[in-house]
Amino acid sequence: MKIYQEETDKYAIWRGVVTEGFKKWLKGEKVYTRAKERISLYVADEVKTDWQNFINVNKPAFPTFSELIRQSVNAFIEDSSRVSNELSKLNPTTISNISHALKEPLTSIKGYSQLLLESDEYRGKLSNHIEETIKNIFDQSNLLENIIKNFLDNIQPNVSPYDxxxxxxxxxxxxxxxxxxxxxxxxxxxxxxxxxxxxxxxxxxxxxxxxxxxxxxxxxxxxxxxxxxxxxxxxxxxxxxxxxxxxxxxxxxxxxxxxxxxxxxxxxxxxxxxxxxxxxxxx
Structure with missing residues (x-):
């Protein structure tokens, strides 16, 4: 029992009850130390069903939800790094032109939608459906603006050494x-x-x-x-x-x-x- 507690930094007995971790350890099973933490997340039933169907088809590679999530996150991080590396090879002028081409029309879309929502001329005169649509356009414009800033504006072009x-x-x-x-x-x-x-x-x-x-x-x-x-x-x-x-x-x-x-x-x-x-x- 003392060896278990020294190796895992976990209690073998907690409040008078033998812990499940100690029982697994006695059987020779792997016991996760406190260096690992449980992460919980909530998803819709449809999403859970889609994930379960994928696991059923790909059982050997993804035996559990946890393994599916771990590999998915790792794949996303690797893909993001690869895309960033590829974009960093672009000429800085090209990156600037792309950013400009996206921001220019977005400025008008965001500006006019905000004007319609806040102008005294149109306040109370728009139907609920139209007002909600304009609000959605404005919100999506803000979302797209943040994506452009966080993605394109943070690309660091490959730097040539100089003296x-x-x-x-x-x-x-x-x-x-x-x-x-x-x-x-x-x-x-x-x-x-x-x-x-x-x-x-x-x-x-x-x-x-x-x-x-x-x-x-x-x-x-x-x-x-x-x-x-x-x-x-x-x-x-x-x-x-x-x-x-x-x-x-x-x-x-x-x-x-x-x-x-x-x-x-x-x-x-x-x-x-x-x-x-x-x-x-x-x-």
Whole structure:
């Protein structure tokens, strides 16, 4: 009895009665530990009948309702992952176009149905049947909207690796620097805000980060501190690329935890320190 309780973390006797689990254990039958939990669900009689008919036809593979549910859930998870992986191979522009094509007509359908339901002009003038139909259209529109958001909007396209992450809100500067590094056989990825830069880090770890200080959403100083205090990113060299005065940069440089800075307007020779890092020659 003591061995049973140590192995299963279950009582052999509960309130003066020998437990069924202990009886099964004595017979050599499998006893589930508390690592497994029972999950109950309610279904309509028609659904239960359909499931039972399926089990009767496929008895060897699905001997019980529990086995049918377990395998069904596992198959659904595998299928969802496979579909997500396939969609992730699509061009980001294609995904965006699909999302746009679905959302545009949905916006009109949802908007007009809401307008009919809430407008004083039509209140009390619609028959119950028509009003219920419009409510159903509105509810289904919300449902479809959530499906689009949860499915298409969360697809992460396959990300190609790159060497440098450039967080810079000036597009001509992004084009100039990415072209320069491409001519040197390095890949530079440019994003136009601090938020996008931090999101990009969750997908790909670059060899070095070039960071503007004045950005439309988050200060470059704050972004640098965020990166340098995160165990996943703190080893990435971060260099400010900025047009503010050098005295201002020096005043905040230590607390920002940055590795260095390059002032605008820059000479391409200023990027020699970046090439040393890319080539593994930096101290």
């Amino acid at each position: 440098i992450l450039l967080i810079e809100d000036d597009l001509p500067t992004i084009r100039l620097i990415t072209s320069y590094f491409e001519n040197k056989d390095y890949i530079c990825k440019g994003v136009v805000s601090g938020t996008k830069g931090l999101e990009e880090l969750k997908r790909t770890i670059p060899k070095v980060i070039l960071l503007d200080i004045i950005l439309p959403d988050i200060s470059g100083y704050d972004i640098c501190q965020t990166i340098k205090t995160d165990n996943s990113f703190k080893k990435i060299p971060v260099f400010f690329l900025t047009a503010i005065s050098e005295s201002e940069v020096k005043k905040n440089f230590r607390t920002s935890l940055a590795n260095g800075y390059i002032l605008k307007p820059f000479n391409f020779s200023d990027f020699d320190v970046i090439f040393e890092i890319l080539n593994g020659k930096a101290n």
